[in-house]
Amino acid sequence: MAGDKTNKNDASSLHDYFNGSFDATKYTQEGSVEVGEKLDDPFAAPGEDGQKMLRYFDGSDAFANLRKTFVSLQHVPSGRSIFFKAFIENFVENFNPSWKSEVLYGRPDPVYIYENTTRSFSLRIAIPSATQQEAYENLGKVQKLAQFLYPNYTKLTNPVTGQPDLEAQTISQSPLLRLKVMNLAQKAQNGDLDLEKKPFELFQGYNSDSASAQGLLGILRNLTIEHNIDSKGAYIKASNTILPKLINISFDYDVIHEHALGWDEESNFSNEFFPYGVAMQDPFKKATQENPGMSFDQIIEKIEQDKKDAAKAQAELEAAQSKFRNVFTGAPNAKSAQRKLDRNKRLNEKRGEDRKKAYSQAEIDYLNSIANPGGES
Numbered sequence: 001m002a003g004d005k006t007n008k009n010d011a012s013s014l015h016d017y018f019n020g021s022f023d024a025t026k027y028t029q030e031g032s033v034e035v036g037e038k039l040d041d042p043f044a045a046p047g048e049d050g051q052k053m054l055r056y057f058d059g060s061d062a063f064a065n066l067r068k069t070f071v072s073l074q075h076v077p078s079g080r081s082i083f084f085k086a087f088i089e090n091f092v093e094n095f096n097p098s099w100k101s102e103v104l105y106g107r108p109d110p111v112y113i114y115e116n117t118t119r120s121f122s123l124r125i126a127i128p129s130a131t132q133q134e135a136y137e138n139l140g141k142v143q144k145l146a147q148f149l150y151p152n153y154t155k156l157t158n159p160v161t162g163q164p165d166l167e168a169q170t171i172s173q174s175p176l177l178r179l180k181v182m183n184l185a186q187k188a189q190n191g192d193l194d195l196e197k198k199p200f201e202l203f204q205g206y207n208s209d210s211a212s213a214q215g216l217l218g219i220l221r222n223l224t225i226e227h228n229i230d231s232k233g234a235y236i237k238a239s240n241t242i243l244p245k246l247i248n249i250s251f252d253y254d255v256i257h258e259h260a261l262g263w264d265e266e267s268n269f270s271n272e273f274f275p276y277g278v279a280m281q282d283p284f285k286k287a288t289q290e291n292p293g294m295s296f297d298q299i300i301e302k303i304e305q306d307k308k309d310a311a312k313a314q315a316e317l318e319a320a321q322s323k324f325r326n327v328f329t330g331a332p333n334a335k336s337a338q339r340k341l342d343r344n345k346r347l348n349e350k351r352g353e354d355r356k357k358a359y360s361q362a363e364i365d366y367l368n369s370i371a372n373p374g375g376e377s
Contacts, residue, residue, distance in 0.1 A: 022061040022070075022085060027133035058130045060085055071125060072212040074178040075148040081212035082141045082148075089248070090124035091181065119255040119275070121185060127247040132235045135243035142225055142247055149220060151175050178215030179253050183208035185216050188274040190259070202279045221252040267296075 064070050064085045071088070074081040097117045101110040127142070129135035152173035157163070179185050186208055197205075208214075226248040227234075234242040261270050273279065287299050294302070 022058075022064050022083075024058040024061055024129075024131045024134045027136055058134070060087075060130075068208075068210040069182065070210075071123070071182075072178075072180045072210075072215060073145060073148065074180075074212040074215055076176040076178060076217070077152045077173040080144070080148075082144050083212070084125050084127055084141065084249075086182065087126040087128060088123070088181070089126050090122065090250075091184070092122040093184070094120045094122075096120070117261075119257070121179065121181075121253040121255070122250075123179075123181070123253065124248065124250040127249065129235075129243070129245055132237060132243055135235055135245060136237070138247055139243060142249060145249070146223065146225075148177060149175055149223060175219075176217060176256070177220055177253075178212060178217055180210075180212055180215030182210075183276055186277065187214045187216060187258070188271055188277060190271045190273065194279070197279075197281075199281055202281070206278065208277065216253075216255050217258055218253050218255040221254055224250040226250075 069086040070083045071086055072081055072083045095117060096119075098115040100113045100115055102113065103110045127138045129138055151171045152175075153169040154172040155169045178187075183206075194202075227244040228246045228248060229242070229244055232244070232246040234244050237243050259271065261274060263269055272282075287303070291299050291302065
């Protein structure tokens with residue numbers, strides 16, 4: 001029903017949910033047996049009537065599903081997406097500044113006038129199959145990618161009948177795509193850099209959204225499909241029907257920038273996270289925010305003066321510490337000086353006790369001499 005159309009964004013999310021996972025056994029018949037279970041007829045070909053399929057587990061499926069290591073292409077007009085495991089054989093990114101040159105009389109060099117900067121990718125992906133069923137799905141994905149290269153049409157209204165003309169139609173939407181290659185080709189998220197985060201925190205927080213809608217808007221300039229039947233062979237699916245075991249696709253992709261990119265009067269780039277989403281500490285930006293209204297030269301002068309002031313303060317601190325240490329000879333620091341004080345106190349106390357004993361003994365000897373003048377005891 002026309003009134004029950006699903007929102008394109010919702011459709012895109014649903015399509016990602018159902019197609020953004022990999023399972024080599026997706027197209028096996030129900031009742032597939034687990035590994036080790038006895039087949040109904042061990043001599044029958046897999047998939048024949050009455051014959052269960054041996055369930056197969058592919059490690060590359062698990063890795064792609066768990067770590068989201070895949071390449072996606074979304075067809076913008078329909079919101080549909082396809083996903084390929086990231087068996088990337090070639091990935092080249094090009095930034096191409098365009099300059100117009102004008103030769104002036106008497107000048108050795110031409111005058112260059114900047115025009116624009118374009119961005120493009122050259123990508124080659126291997127699409128291997130572990131089973132006939134995966135080969136079938138791979139062929140279907142490549143088929144869908146080929147369909148993405150054609151435009152959307154709408155039927156024209158017949159001026160006589162007022163009804164859509166079944167024979168006359170016109171292009172309503174161009175076949176724009178979104179390419180996402182993990183974090184290396186993605187829509188750069190704009191925002192302010194958190195200047196208070198430490199480098200380790202920035203590194204820990206770096207990740208990428210796997211949704212195909214986060215891909216780079218652009219156009220596919222060409223698509224080359226290699227079925228590799230001569231070198232890798234094919235599965236014989238049925239009479240006059242084969243499934244390539246390995247397909248390679250290659251294409252060139254031109255990016256359409258969705259936001260203006262460049263530097264402003266305060267030497268700030270328009271998107272700090274372009275193009276890979278990496279956040280790095282920017283001492284210059286932090287310095288300009290902490291010193292508003294100051295020029296670059298003034299900020300540098302202030303930083304150098306702060307360094308001198310810090311060095312002077314450190315020298316004064318070290319001089320004070322040295323003076324304190326020299327209060328007690330041989331004491332390298334305050335703790336050792338305190339230990340020396342405690343030791344001297346104990347020695348003085350011991351000497352005081354020895355003196356008391358000596359005075360007591362002298363008094364006893366004096367009294368004895370008075371009591372016994374002749375020295376008799």
